[in-house]
Amino acid sequence: EAEVAQSPRYKITEKSQAVAFWCDPISGHATLYWYRQILGQGPELLVQFQDESVVDDSQLPKDRFSAERLKGVDSTLKIQPAELGDSAMYLCASISRESGTLGTDTQYFGPGTRLTVL
Amino acid sequence: AQSVTQPDIHITVSEGASLELRCNYSYGATPYLFWYVQSPGQGLQLLLKYFSGDTLVQGIKGFEAEFKRSQSSFNLRKPSVHWSDAAEYFCAVGPNTGGFKTIFGAGTRLFVKA
Numbered sequence: 001e002a003e004v005a006q007s008p009r010y011k012i013t014e015k016s017q018a019v020a021f022w023c024d025p026i027s028g029h030a031t032l033y034w035y036r037q038i039l040g041q042g043p044e045l046l047v048q049f050q051d052e053s054v055v056d057d058s059q060l061p062k063d064r065f066s067a068e069r070l071k072g073v074d075s076t077l078k079i080q081p082a083e084l085g086d087s088a089m090y091l092c093a094s095i096s097r098e099s100g101t102l103g104t105d106t107q108y109f110g111p112g113t114r115l116t117v118l
Numbered sequence: 119a120q121s122v123t124q125p126d127i128h129i130t131v132s133e134g135a136s137l138e139l140r141c142n143y144s145y146g147a148t149p150y151l152f153w154y155v156q157s158p159g160q161g162l163q164l165l166l167k168y169f170s171g172d173t174l175v176q177g178i179k180g181f182e183a184e185f186k187r188s189q190s191s192f193n194l195r196k197p198s199v200h201w202s203d204a205a206e207y208f209c210a211v212g213p214n215t216g217g218f219k220t221i222f223g224a225g226t227r228l229f230v231k232a
Contacts, residue, residue: 004161042122042208042222043162056219091161107220109154109161 002026004110006092012116018080021113025074025094031055033107034067034077035091043091049075082117089114120145122211122223130229131199139194139226141209151192152210152220153183162208168192179203204230 005024013019025032030051035043046065048056051072060067064083069075079086093107121144131137143149150169154162166177173185183194192209206227212220 006161040224042210042224044222045219048219093162106164106167107162109163111161112159114159 004092004094004108006090006110006113008113009111010114010116012118013082014118015084016081018078019082019115020076020078021090021092021115023075023077023092023110025092026096026108029094029096029108030072031095032069032075033093033095034075035093037089037091037112039088046077046090079115082115084117087115087117120149120211120221122209122221124207124209124223124226126226127224128227128229130231132231133201134198137194137196137199137203137228139207139209139228141192141194141223142190143192143209143211144190145211148187150212151183151185152212153177153181153192153194154208154210154222155179156206156208156225158205165194165207199228199230201230201232204228 004026007022011019032049034046036046037043044059046060047054047067049069052069065079067077077090089112091112092110095107123142125140152167153165155165156162165181166175166183168175168185175183181194181196183192185192206225208225209223210220
């Protein structure tokens with residue numbers, strides 16, 4: 001069964017350093033999401049891509065976070081500089097299209113990258 | 119504003135006992151509703167979803183959920199819990215039109231005791 005791949009699985013960094021996370025969605029999935037999940041909370045959307053275009057980045061802290069999906073396939077999320085409050089799980093998800101109908105899409109999540117900022 | 123409330127931060131049930139996890143939502147239109155499960159250190163797996171039709175939805179791993187519009191609820195149930203069901207469960211709501219921005223609840227941690 002196809003899966004969403006993410007790397008690294010764990011990342012420890014010091015504050016003010018730069019970090020980058022990578023996501024490879026399921027083949028053929030045009031829509032890709034990055035979520036941040038703080039311990040004890042549900043995932044919160046950071047950015048949504050449709051192919052290579054950003055659809056929604058309203059919750060992305062743009063002073064330090066950036067995301068790209070240059071060829072509309074895999075994606076990178078970067079934080080520079082990292083802050084203590086960025087410690088969280090970063091989840092990537094992609095969507096299949098069922099019956100060609102929006103709204104019935106199922107999000108498939110990757111295993112996440114656990115970031116710890118010291 | 120859209121929101122999802124899971125009133126129980128954690129629940130403990132005995133193995134073999136029945137389970138009900140509560141979820142209440144606030145949404146301006148008919149929502150799409152989801153339940154996800156997350157094992158420690160893992161991503162989320164979809165258990166079931168409701169879009170329309172029969173308000174009792176069957177999912178994987180023996181779970182079911184019932185949509186009650188009058189109560190704005192979408193509670194998750196399982197008749198007999200197994201030790202492997204111990205995990206975090208998230209209820210989520212999404213729009214029934216394009217855009218598909220999903221809002222998650224804070225989650226309920228399920229503990230299963232022998």
